[in-house]
Amino acid sequence: MTHLFFSKSSKWLGLVLGLCFFAVSFLSSIAFGQIPISFRTIVDAFLDFDQNSTEHIIITTTRITRAVIATVIGVSLSIAGALMQALTKNHLASPSIFGINSGAVFFIVLSMSLFSISSLKHYMWVGFLGAGVSAIMVYFLGSLGRDGLSPVKIVLSGAAITALFLSLTQGLLIINGQNLEGVLFWLAGSIAGRTMDMLKPILPFIIGGWIMALFLGHPVNILTSGEDIAKGLGQRTVLVKTLMAVAIIFLAGGSVAVGGSIGFIGLIVPHIVRGLVGNDHKWIIPYCGLFGASLLLLADIVSRFIIMPQEVPIGVMTALIGTPFFISIARRGLR
Amino acid sequence: MNKYILFRNKTGKVSFLFEKKTIVVIIILACLLSVLLIAGLSIGSTMLNPLVVIKHLLNLGNGEHAFIIETLRLPRIILALMAGGALGVSGLIMQGIIRNPLGSPDIIGITGGASFTAVVFITYFADTLGIKWLPLVTIAGAAVISILVYLLSWKKGVTPMRLVLIGIGMAAAMSALTTMVLVTGNEYTTSQAYLWLTGSVYGATWGNVYSMLPWLLIFIPLAIFYSKTVNVQELGDEVAVGLGVKVQLHRFSLLFISVALAGLTVAFAGGIRFVGLIAPHISRKLVGRSFGNLVPVSALVGGLIVSLADIFARTAFLPLDLPAGIFVSGIGAPFFIYLLYREHY
Numbered sequence: 001m002t003h004l005f006f007s008k009s010s011k012w013l014g015l016v017l018g019l020c021f022f023a024v025s026f027l028s029s030i031a032f033g034q035i036p037i038s039f040r041t042i043v044d045a046f047l048d049f050d051q052n053s054t055e056h057i058i059i060t061t062t063r064i065t066r067a068v069i070a071t072v073i074g075v076s077l078s079i080a081g082a083l084m085q086a087l088t089k090n091h092l093a094s095p096s097i098f099g100i101n102s103g104a105v106f107f108i109v110l111s112m113s114l115f116s117i118s119s120l121k122h123y124m125w126v127g128f129l130g131a132g133v134s135a136i137m138v139y140f141l142g143s144l145g146r147d148g149l150s151p152v153k154i155v156l157s158g159a160a161i162t163a164l165f166l167s168l169t170q171g172l173l174i175i176n177g178q179n180l181e182g183v184l185f186w187l188a189g190s191i192a193g194r195t196m197d198m199l200k201p202i203l204p205f206i207i208g209g210w211i212m213a214l215f216l217g218h219p220v221n222i223l224t225s226g227e228d229i230a231k232g233l234g235q236r237t238v239l240v241k242t243l244m245a246v247a248i249i250f251l252a253g254g255s256v257a258v259g260g261s262i263g264f265i266g267l268i269v270p271h272i273v274r275g276l277v278g279n280d281h282k283w284i285i286p287y288c289g290l291f292g293a294s295l296l297l298l299a300d301i302v303s304r305f306i307i308m309p310q311e312v313p314i315g316v317m318t319a320l321i322g323t324p325f326f327i328s329i330a331r332r333g334l335r
Numbered sequence: 336m337n338k339y340i341l342f343r344n345k346t347g348k349v350s351f352l353f354e355k356k357t358i359v360v361i362i363i364l365a366c367l368l369s370v371l372l373i374a375g376l377s378i379g380s381t382m383l384n385p386l387v388v389i390k391h392l393l394n395l396g397n398g399e400h401a402f403i404i405e406t407l408r409l410p411r412i413i414l415a416l417m418a419g420g421a422l423g424v425s426g427l428i429m430q431g432i433i434r435n436p437l438g439s440p441d442i443i444g445i446t447g448g449a450s451f452t453a454v455v456f457i458t459y460f461a462d463t464l465g466i467k468w469l470p471l472v473t474i475a476g477a478a479v480i481s482i483l484v485y486l487l488s489w490k491k492g493v494t495p496m497r498l499v500l501i502g503i504g505m506a507a508a509m510s511a512l513t514t515m516v517l518v519t520g521n522e523y524t525t526s527q528a529y530l531w532l533t534g535s536v537y538g539a540t541w542g543n544v545y546s547m548l549p550w551l552l553i554f555i556p557l558a559i560f561y562s563k564t565v566n567v568q569e570l571g572d573e574v575a576v577g578l579g580v581k582v583q584l585h586r587f588s589l590l591f592i593s594v595a596l597a598g599l600t601v602a603f604a605g606g607i608r609f610v611g612l613i614a615p616h617i618s619r620k621l622v623g624r625s626f627g628n629l630v631p632v633s634a635l636v637g638g639l640i641v642s643l644a645d646i647f648a649r650t651a652f653l654p655l656d657l658p659a660g661i662f663v664s665g666i667g668a669p670f671f672i673y674l675l676y677r678e679h680y
Contacts, residue, residue: 096507316511319512
C-alpha cells in the first residue's frame with residue numbers, strides 16, 4: 001500500500017501537522033456560529049474573563065463544552081472504527097454500520113421509558129450494555145454458516161441488527177408519545193446543549209479505552225498479519241481480541257451515551273489515516289484520534305450554517321459526508 | 336402417484352411446475368386467512384359476534400353493522416393483506432437476486448428511499464397538494480433510489496455483493512436525511528410523519544384498496560413468470576450464463592418488480608419492516624426452494640403476518656390504535672434472528 005508519510009521522522013512531522021490542524025479546527029469551532037467571535041476575544045475569555053461580556057459567556061458556557069465533546073466523540077469513534085476494521089479484517093467495519101450505535105440507542109430509550117432513568121450516568125452503563133449486546137449479536141450472526149466470518153455477511157447482519165433496533169426504538173417512542181422531538185434530535189446524533197457534567201462520568205472509561213487502544217497498537221499489527229502467524233509468534237490472540245472488543249465497547253457505547261448515534265466517522269477516518277501512514281497500528285491509532293476529532297469539529301461547524309438559524313443534527317452531517325465514502329469503498333471491493 | 340402438476344402451453348415457452356404439496360399449503364394458508372379475516376372483522380372497540388359477521392358477509396344479515404364491517408374494518412384488513420403480500424413477494428425476489436437470506440427491500444435502502452420522499456412530502460407538500468399524491472411520490476422515491484443503487488453498483492455488470500453493500504450505505508444516508516426532515520419540521524407534522532414511518536394501515540379506505548389492487552395483479556403474476564430464471568440465478572452467475580439466462584437483463588427486471596412492490600407498500604402502509612425478510616423464510620420452510628411455488632406462498636404468509644399484526648396493534652391497547660409496524664418488527668425481528676440461528680445460512 002502506498003502512503004504519504006513513509007519514514008519515521010515524516011510520521012512524527014505528520015503527527016505535529018495533525019495536531020496543528022486539530023488546534024485550528026478546535027478554535028474555529030469556538031469562533032464560528034450564529035454569533036461570530038474573533039480569535040482575540042477567545043484568547044481574552046481564557047486569560048481575562050469578563051462577566052459582563054456576552055461573548056465571553058457564550059464561549060465558556062456553550063462553545064467550549066461543545067468543542068470538547070466533539071473532540072472526545074470524534075477521537076473515540078475513529079479509534080473504535082480502526083480497532084473494528086482490524087478485528088474483523090473488514091474495511092467497512094465501523095460502530096454505526098455494525099449496529100453498535102443503534103443497539104446502544106435502543107437500550108437507552110428502553111431504559112428511559114421502562115425505568116424512567118434520566119441521569120447520564122445510567123445512560124452510560126445502559127449504553128455500554130446495548131453496545132455490547134449488539135456487537136455480540138452481529139459478530140455471532142455474521143460468523144454463522146459454512147465459510148465463517150465473511151465481510152459481506154457481517155455487514156448484512158449489522159444492517160439487520162440496525163433495522164431491528166431502529167424499529168424497536170421507533171415503536172417505543174410512539175407508544176410513549178411524549179417528548180418525541182427532543183429524543184429524535186438526540187437519536188440523530190447531536191452534541192449541542194450538553195454540559196461538562198454530562199461528560200465527566202464517562203470520561204474515565206473513554207480515556208481508558210484510548211489508552212488501551214494505544215497500547216494495543218503492536219499486538220494488533222501482529223494479529224492483522226494473520227491469526228495463525230500471531231499464535232505462532234506466541235501471542236495470546238483471544239486475550240488481544242477481547243481487549244480490543246472491550247475498548248470498542250467503551251469507546252462506542254460511551255460516545256452514544258453522550259452524543260447519540262453519530263455514524264460514519266469510525267468508517268471514514270481510519271481510511272484516510274491508512275492513506276497517510278500505512279498499516280502500522282502504532283501510528284494509525286494516534287492519527288485516527290487527531291483526525292477524527294478534527295473531522296467531527298469541522299462537521300459540527302458546517303452543521304450550524306446549513307439551515308440557519310436551526311442546526312442540522314451532526315449525525316446527519318456525518319452520514320452525508322460518509323455515504324460517498326462508503327460507496328467508493330464498497331465499489332473497490334472487499335478483501 | 337405423481338407429485339407434480341405440470342402446466343405448459345403449446346410452444347413450450349410458458350410452463351409451470353407446481354408441487355401438489357404446495358397446493359395443500361396454499362389451501363391451508365387460505366383457510367387461516369379466512370379465519371383471520373372473520374376474527375379481524377369481529378374484534379375491535381365494538382365487539383361483534385363472529386356469526387353475525389359471517390352472516391353479514393354472506394348477505395344474510397340485517398345490515399345492522401354494515402358501517403363497522405364494510406367501511407371501517409374490511410378495507411383495513413384487505414389493505415394489510417395486500418401490503419404484506421407485496422412485501423413478501425418483494426423480499427422473496429430480492430433474496431433470490433442477492434442469493435442471501437438477508438436481502439430485502441428494507442435492508443438495501445429501497446424502503447428508506449420511499450420513506451424519505453414520503454416524509455418530505457408529508458412535511459412540506461401534503462397541505463398544499465393533497466395527500467392523494469403520496470403513492471406516486473413514494474413509488475418515484477423507491478424507483479430513484481434503486482436506480483441509484485443499481486447504477487452505483489454497476490462495474491461491468493452488477494454483482495449481488497456490491498448491490499447489497501451499496502444498498503446498505505444508501506439506506507444509512509436515507510435514514511439520516513429522513514431524520515433531518517423530521518427534526519426540522521414542526522411538531523405536528525413530525526409526529527404525523529413519524530407515526531407513518533413505522534408502518535400503519537390506519538384509516539384505510541376502499542379507495543386505497545382499489546388503487547393498490549391493479550398493481551399487485553400486474554406484478555405478482557409477472558414474478559411467477561420470471562421464476563424459472565430466479566431458480567437458475569440462485570446457482571450463481573456463471574452457471575446461469577452457461578444455461579443461457581440473460582443474467583443482467585433478468586436481474587434488472589426482477590429488481591424492478593421487487594422495487595415497485597416495495598414502493599407501493601410504502602405508499603399505502605408506510606415503512607413496515609421485516610416482512611420482506613421473514614415471509615420468504617417461512618415459505619421456504621413450508622414448500623422448499625422452487626421459486627414459482629414460493630411466490631404465492633410468500634405472498635400469503637406476508638399477508639397473514641401484516642394483517643395479524645394490525646389486528647393485534649389496533650385491539651391490544653384499546654383505545655390506542657398503534658401502528659402495525661411496531662408489532663411486525665417487535666415479534667418478527669427476534670423470530671428472524673432465531674431462524675438465522677437455526678438455519679446456519
